[in-house]
Amino acid sequence: MDVDVGDVTMDVSGDWQARKTLVECNKYMLKNGVACDITFNVGKTGTQIEAHKYILVCRSSVFHAMFCGPVAEKDSSVDVPDIEVDIFRSLMRYLYCDEVEIEPGTVMQILYAAKKYSVQGLVDHCTRFLQVNINIDNVCCILEQSHLFDELLLYNECLDFIYENAEDVLTSETFSTLCATCTEDIISSDQLFVDEKVVFESMLIWADAVCDNKDIERTDSNRRYVLGDLLYHIRFPLLSLSYYADVVSKCDVLSQGEKLDVYQYLCGSDPSGSVSNFSIKYRAKKSFQTCNRFKYTSENSDWAQKGKKDAVSFTCCHPIWLQGVVLYGSKDTCTPYDVSLKLLGADDIELCYLRSNVTTNQSEQTVNVYFVNPVKIFPKVQYTVEVVMVGPKSYYGENGRRKVPCSNVTFEFISSSRSNNSTNVFTGQVPGLIYSLWL
Structure with a gap:
């Protein structure tokens, strides 16, 4: 008589061990x-599954402790x-034969069983399957489970996926099922590639789901x-x-004091102002635009950078946040620049100062340098960007434009008396301004 055992057929009436591998036996x-x-006695029904202690002990430290420990x-x-x-x-099949069939509907349950009995090889199979199959619909579930099972590598891969696909994930039905810890790791990140109103609206939906789970009314106070x-x-x-x-102002999620603080910040005249408790740092540079003031970049990298000032002034016709500036780099991509960057307002009042080492990318002639916090730029007010660079000679711009229209904003550039390294409206350093709209 023959019996079918998975993909192995054996004669049970005779010497079934003959010419069979260890796995087949x-x-x-x-x-x-x-x-x-x-x-x-497995599951809610208590279905009996027989096994061999020897196999379990040699494959799992948990089974070893269970059957051989004190x-x-x-x-x-x-x-x-x-x-x-x-x-x-499936767990037993892996322990006996190193075989497993993983599907989207079973992977989390198999991962749970593998973690429970410390079968790391099976854990690795499950995590690799999840890494390959992460998508918009399941990433929140995988994130939650990897948090529960303390699978840090998988957890971070889920976060990276969410940061890059933030709007789709935050507006998905599964986002509101996340625990507070996972949710905080998402919305606290500077790498979240999404507009802030999506974060606000998604968190209201998340809060409503929590209210429902706690069986409390959906009110702004709750x-x-x-x-x-x-x-x-x-x-x-x-x-x-x-x-x-x-x-935002028409709901009462914020207190009256918080509403006033944010409103005064948005409307205030102090460009360097801040708001207590709330970050003013932009996320992932999603909304940033660049005003490029030169038509051409020189083919030669021979603009001296020996510590003199390159400066240019500008005005704009619309309120913006200035996020940073674009600087020219060098053909020598291995040598960093020592950069001191200032933004000056009316009467040369210093609004922002940044000191850093900057190295240009091998494939790029320019590098973006961002302020720690954005600075408010008001229309019809003259500002000056002043940069001092020490390092190799850099590229430089040519055929600069005095007026540069960009989307809803028109910039006007003015030569600055603070420049003593030959930068002006028509040539030199500081080829661009990085900004986002304010209103």
């Missing part, structure tokens, strides 16, 4: 219960109510309560004034 003994010495199991059966029958059979400190990861000062006035 293990598979046969598991399926047919040959010489088993332990029984597992408090070893004395009974001939073990209850396993938290794992479904099919999942436990939303504020369940949000707790998560609220301070929403960067209200980065919202446009019109959206803030039309949407």
Whole structure:
């Protein structure tokens, strides 16, 4: 008589071990219960699955402690109510044969079983499957499970995916199912590639889901309560004034004092102002635009950078946030520049100062240098960018334009008396301004 054991057919009436591999014999003994010495009562139904302590002990440190440790199991059966029958059979198949079939619908359950019994090889199979199959619909579930199972590498890969696809993920139905810890790791990140109003609206939906789970009414006061400190990861000062006035100010998630603080920041005349408790740092540079003032870049890299000042002044016709500036680099990509960067307002008042080492990319002639915090730029006010660079000779711009229209903003550039390294409107350093719209 022949019996089918997975992909192996054996004659059970004779010498079934003959010419069979160790894996084939293990598979046969598991399926047919040959010489088993332990029984597992699996799942809610208590389905009995027989196995061999020897195999389990040599494959799992948890089973080793269970059967060989100082408090070893004395009974001939073990209850396993938290794992479904099919999942436990998959675990046994891996322990006996190093074989596993993973599908989207079972991967999390198999991962749970593998973690429970410390079967690291099976854990690795599951995490690789998840890494390959992360998508918009399942990433929140995988993030939550990797947090639960303390799978840090998978957790960080999920976060990276969410940062790059933030709007789709935050507006998905599964985002509101995340725990507070996972949610905080998402919305607190500077790498989140999304407009701030999406963060605000998604967190309101998240708060409503928490209210429902706690069986409390969906009110602004309850939303504020369940949000707790998560609220301070929403960067209200980065919202446009019109959206803030039309949407945020009409709900009571923020206190009256917080509303006033944000409103005064958005409308205030102090470009270096700040808002207590709320970050004013932009996320992932999603909304940034660049005003390029030169038509051409020189083919030669011979603009001296020996510590003199390159400066140019500008005005604009629309309120903006100045995020940073573009600087020219060198053909020598291995040598960094020592850069001192200033932004000066009316009457040469210093609004921002930055000191850093800058190295240009091998494939680029320019490098972006960002301020720690954006600076408010008001229309019809003259500002000056002043940079001192020490390092190799750099590229430089030619055929500069006095007026440069960019989207809804027109910039006008003016030569600055502070420049003593020949930069002016028509040639030199500081080829661009990096900005985002304010209103």
